[in-house]
Each structure stands twice: as C-alpha cells, then as structure tokens.
Amino acid sequence: MRNLIEINDLSVKEIAELISVAEDIIADPQKYAHVCAGKKLATLFFEPSTRTRLSFEAAMYELGGNVLSVAGANSSSAAKGESVADTAKVISCYADIIAMRHPKEGAPLVASMNASIPVINAGDGGHNHPTQTLADLLTIWRKKGRLDNLTVGFCGDLKFGRTVHSLITALSRYTGIKVVLISPDELKLPSYIKKDVLKANNIPYEQSTDLVEMIPQLDILYMTRVQRERFFNEEDYLRLKHSYILTPDKLKNAKSDMCILHPLPRVNEISVAVDDDERACYFDQVLNGKYMRMALILKLLEVSL
Numbered sequence: 001m002r003n004l005i006e007i008n009d010l011s012v013k014e015i016a017e018l019i020s021v022a023e024d025i026i027a028d029p030q031k032y033a034h035v036c037a038g039k040k041l042a043t044l045f046f047e048p049s050t051r052t053r054l055s056f057e058a059a060m061y062e063l064g065g066n067v068l069s070v071a072g073a074n075s076s077s078a079a080k081g082e083s084v085a086d087t088a089k090v091i092s093c094y095a096d097i098i099a100m101r102h103p104k105e106g107a108p109l110v111a112s113m114n115a116s117i118p119v120i121n122a123g124d125g126g127h128n129h130p131t132q133t134l135a136d137l138l139t140i141w142r143k144k145g146r147l148d149n150l151t152v153g154f155c156g157d158l159k160f161g162r163t164v165h166s167l168i169t170a171l172s173r174y175t176g177i178k179v180v181l182i183s184p185d186e187l188k189l190p191s192y193i194k195k196d197v198l199k200a201n202n203i204p205y206e207q208s209t210d211l212v213e214m215i216p217q218l219d220i221l222y223m224t225r226v227q228r229e230r231f232f233n234e235e236d237y238l239r240l241k242h243s244y245i246l247t248p249d250k251l252k253n254a255k256s257d258m259c260i261l262h263p264l265p266r267v268n269e270i271s272v273a274v275d276d277d278e279r280a281c282y283f284d285q286v287l288n289g290k291y292m293r294m295a296l297i298l299k300l301l302e303v304s305l
C-alpha cells in the first residue's frame with residue numbers, strides 16, 4: 001500500500017505519469033466521472049484550510065466517490081485527547097483513503113504507520129505539502145512545457161513555508177535547475193534543506209533579500225505568504241509581513257514569459273493589479289491542484305479505467 005507523505009515518495013517517472021493522467025482528465029473529464037464509485041475519501045483537517053480540503057473533496061466527487069470530512073480539531077475526538085495513531089486506525093474502518101492536514105510535523109507519517117488505508121499528507125506544520133507541489137509542477141509543465149532547465153525564485157517566508165520546502169525538493173531531481181532564494185534574513189530557507197536537498201543534489205543557488213535585483217533572471221517566481229501561525233511572537237510577524245509585495249512596477253524587468261506562482265491564500269504579497277498580467281498563474285494553479293489530486297487518488301487506490 002502506498003502513501004504520499006513527502007514528495008520524494010513519488011519517483012520522477014511517477015510524477016510524469018500523474019501529470020499525464022491529469023492532462024487526460026482535463027481533456028476528457030467524463031471518462032473519469034464514475035471510476036471511484038463506492039469509494040470514500042476521509043479528509044481530516046486539524047488546521048485551517050479552504051482550497052486544499054475542498055480541492056480534495058471536489059477531486060473525489062469528480063471521480064464519482066464520496067467524502068467523509070472532519071474540519072477542525074475542536075469538532076473531532078482529537079479535542080478529547082485521541083492520538084493520531086488511534087484516529088488513523090478508526091478512520092481506516094470507515095474510509096478507503098485519508099487526506100490529513102495537521103499542525104504537527106510528522107503527524108501524517110504517524111497516521112500512515114497506523115492506518116490500513118493510504119494516507120496523503122495535506123500539509124504538516126512548517127514541514128511538507130506534497131500535493132501542493134503536484135499542483136505547482138502541473139502548472140509549470142503546462143506553462144513552460146518542461147520541468148528542467150529552469151531558474152526558479154522563491155520569495156517570502158522560506159523558513160516556515162512548507163510548500164517551498166516540498167517544491168524545492170521535487171525540483172532538485174531535474175537537470176538544469178537553479179534556485180534563487182529571496183527572503184528577509186529571519187525567514188531564510190532552513191539549513192537542513194540547503195544541505196540535504198540543494199547541496200546534496202548539486203543544485204546551484206543564491207540567496208538575496210532583494211526581489212527586484214533577482215527578478216530579471218527568473219523563469220518562475222514563487223511568492224509565499226508570511227506564515228503568521230508559525231511565529232512565536234506577533235511583533236516579529238508584524239515587522240516581517242510586508243517584506244515583499246509584488247506590484248506591476250516590480251515586474252518591469254522580469255522576463256515576458258516568467259510564470260508567477262503562489263500557493264494561496266495571498267494576504268498582500270501580490271497586489272491585485274498583477275492578476276491581469278499574463279504571467280499570473282496562481283489561479284490556474286488552484287485548478288491544477290484538483291486535477292493532480294484526482295490523478296493521485298486514482299494511483300493510491302489503484303483504480304484502473
């Protein structure tokens with residue numbers, strides 16, 4: 001039985017296969033409309049979410065399956081003190097697959113070790129978010145036609161931004177990738193990722209605090225929200241939250257085909273005036289997330305057409 005806890009649980013070949021299934025779903029959604037009939041997805045979200053949870057649920061419905069949902073630790077037995085391990089065992093009796101979001105790093109891994117059904121990590125603390133990465137990769141693929149030979153800038157909260165950690169890990173397996181890390185000093189990419197992912201895979205990278213200076217070389221600009229919920233004090237958050245705001249003016253020296261991504265929700269990192277720019281791809285990313293989750297559910301449930 002397969003789980004998706006971190007992005008490298010999938011090989012590069014399997015990611016290519018998921019992309020081609022997603023492309024096929026986009027081309028002919030009707031073909032997939034009933035393939036998961038009789039199957040149930042349980043979404044266990046112990047942390048706020050709109051798009052990820054609804055995206056999983058929409059994905060399952062569009063495959064003809066059903067959804068059982070727990071939103072918020074307060075409305076579940078976790079509030080009574082139930083362990084993640086027990087929750088996973090219990091849900092295994094009701095559902096066929098679990099998507100779990102949890103504020104604690106490693107909780108979905110613990111769930112996967114105790115569940116008898118596949119577990120998908122839908123975001124664990126400041127750690128990983130592999131299904132957002134699948135959405136990001138499909139978006140890059142559809143816009144650029146490739147996942148290699150790209151200079152990718154990450155801007156904002158690189159310390160706590162789990163989507164950044166997972167996407168950097170995924171991209172480090174392709175050739176010709178260069179990474180540009182743009183953040184305030186306090187929100188730099190954790191050193192374990194620099195060492196275990198970037199250096200270990202010989203990925204060239206540079207670090208800067210200056211978005212405008214770095215923007216001309218980028219093929220992809222991945223903007224992120226400052227992760228307020230992971231800060232230890234509000235003062236630091238307030239000081240750092242306006243570090244980077246992408247405006248049409250700052251895009252002047254960017255490549256004409258640069259692709260702007262953001263996992264959303266946006267607070268103020270991208271001005272709404274940028275939404276009309278052809279390079280803005282963040283709403284496509286949302287839709288692509290649903291298609292990749294559909295492809296992933298099919299794979300983990302071993303459903304064939």
Ligand code: NCD
Pocket residue numbers: 051052123129132162163224225263264265
């Ligand atoms: C991201 C997350 O939850 O990490 N959101 C998402 O899943 N699309 C990004 C964020 O919350 O900033």
